[in-house]
Structures are given as C-alpha cells and as structure tokens.
Amino acid sequence: MALTLTCPVCGKRNGYEFRYGGEDKGPRPAEAGLTPRAWCDYVHMNKCTAGVQKEWWFHRDGCGSWFTTWRDTTNNLEVEQPEASK
Amino acid sequence: MGEIKRESPVRFTASPTKSEVRDNWTVALEYDEEGQGPWLVDLAHKTRWDLQDNKVGEQRPGDLTVPSAPGDCTFANNTLVNRMNRTQASIYHLGAAAPAMPDFSGYTDVTESTVFLALFGPNAFFIAEKLASLDFLDPAKTAPFLYQGPFCHVPCQIVTLEKAADGAGGFLLTCSRGYGDSMVHAILEAGVEFGLRPAGENCFNTWAQGLQG
Numbered sequence: 001m002a003l004t005l006t007c008p009v010c011g012k013r014n015g016y017e018f019r020y021g022g023e024d025k026g027p028r029p030a031e032a033g034l035t036p037r038a039w040c041d042y043v044h045m046n047k048c049t050a051g052v053q054k055e056w057w058f059h060r061d062g063c064g065s066w067f068t069t070w071r072d073t074t075n076n077l078e079v080e081q082p083e084a085s086k
Numbered sequence: 087m088g089e090i091k092r093e094s095p096v097r098f099t100a101s102p103t104k105s106e107v108r109d110n111w112t113v114a115l116e117y118d119e120e121g122q123g124p125w126l127v128d129l130a131h132k133t134r135w136d137l138q139d140n141k142v143g144e145q146r147p148g149d150l151t152v153p154s155a156p157g158d159c160t161f162a163n164n165t166l167v168n169r170m171n172r173t174q175a176s177i178y179h180l181g182a183a184a185p186a187m188p189d190f191s192g193y194t195d196v197t198e199s200t201v202f203l204a205l206f207g208p209n210a211f212f213i214a215e216k217l218a219s220l221d222f223l224d225p226a227k228t229a230p231f232l233y234q235g236p237f238c239h240v241p242c243q244i245v246t247l248e249k250a251a252d253g254a255g256g257f258l259l260t261c262s263r264g265y266g267d268s269m270v271h272a273i274l275e276a277g278v279e280f281g282l283r284p285a286g287e288n289c290f291n292t293w294a295q296g297l298q299g
Contacts, residue, residue, distance in 0.1 A: 009156045009171050014219050061236040063171055
C-alpha cells in the first residue's frame, strides 16, 4: 500500500509529492541554560518510534506547505491523532 | 533603445498560419489543420500576476473577489483568480490586453517566468490522466478549481475550467519556464492517440468566451 498524506491545503495526495521533514520534536528549547549536549540531542537524536509518531512533511510538488501529521511507521499509513496525545 | 522581443518558453514543431505581434510577443493565432480537438495552445503572452498578502481575501484584482478557500477560483471578465493558500492567489488575464497592475506591493508580474498552456477539447482529461495522478474529474469538485500538484512530475498550477464525465473539457497549466519544451513534448506525445493538435489563440478564445457565457 502506497503512502498517502493529507495536505491541509490540497487534501489527500500521493506520498511521492511530499518530502519528509523529520519527527516532530516539539518547540525549540529555550536558549537560557541550554547545554551543547541538550542542543545536540534536540537537533540530532530521534526516537525512531515503531508505531504512531508525529512528523513534519513538506508538500514539495504541490502547494509548498509545511505541516505535521501522524503516521504509523510499522505499516507506513497516515493515521488520526491518537487520543492519548490530545 | 531597440525594440525588445519577448519569447515564449515553448515551441511547437508546426508553424502558425496566422500570427501577430502584440506587446512584443509573437502570438500564434491559427495553425494549419487544427482539427476537431483536443487542442494544445501556448498562452505564454497572457499576463499573470502573483498576489501575496496576509489579508489576501480583501484584495479585488480586476474587480473580482479572491475566493476564500484554497483551490477555489473566480472566473469572469476574462480574468481568473485562483486562491492558492492562506496568503496567496494567482491571477490570469485571459483577454487580449491586461489592465495595469494595481498600485499595491503584494502584486508581482510573473508572466515571463512561467509556462502557460491550455489543453482542451474532447478527451482532454484522458490525455491528462496519462501524465498526472490528480483527479481532474472528481465529481465533488465544480469547475473552475485549482490543483497545485505534479503534472509530468513537474510542480504545476492547474486550473480546470470545464469538465465532463466523458473526458471532455479543458484546463490551464502553469509551471516554471525551464520545463516548457519538455512539457509540450510530453503532452503532444501523450495526445497522439487522441489526435491532439497545436492550436492558435483564436481557438482558445472561442472556448474561453463560451465558458463565460
């Protein structure tokens, strides 16, 4: 089954139209008291979840929007936002 | 200073039988054996504007309203206004001459930076289906509507102006200028089995006028 993603502007589209933008890691950490180690972890370290995770995607071949969505990495399908994260 | 010459980014192998110079563009009006359609028309000389503003919905290009929902279009008085996203719209002037650009910093004239083609007539969407995975005949959509997506794997703006369940109708397509020749080559190749022919501006005008009543 090919990946499809739901762009907030264009609607559901073929996954090949999009560029992956990485896991959503939450807001950028505050500068005050930020250690190099913590910054390095924020930039480079990923959770690599086997299951549902929140991700950034870019509609490269379409409207050019950046957006977040939820994807199950075990079957590569876009899913609804899990209740636990609401 | 010498006269400038404005060049279309696309070339057809056929030569027009009737053409004229308009605003420094050489405009093909008619080709030999244009046939009964479908037709492919180069509209590079038609003026296009990009409009960006955080209150884009309050602008009135050509006295038309900017649609509120992305993907919606307004078409009247030979002007087509396409809402692209929250802050952006594109405006195509399909008449012989475009009005002066409004004195507002959000407008940019993008006429010479993009390819502008019209593909219309019988079976037009069967040709499109060979080149794009976009659902032009989606029954939930009413023409005119805008798609921003890949056509021949090239990011394009595509405005469906007319559609029928039998694959007839037509659309306008813009993409970056550098893809012009490849785009025309791919479309004409895909259209061979349907009898696709290059046509001049007169053929397009007849179709566009009919759409506006």
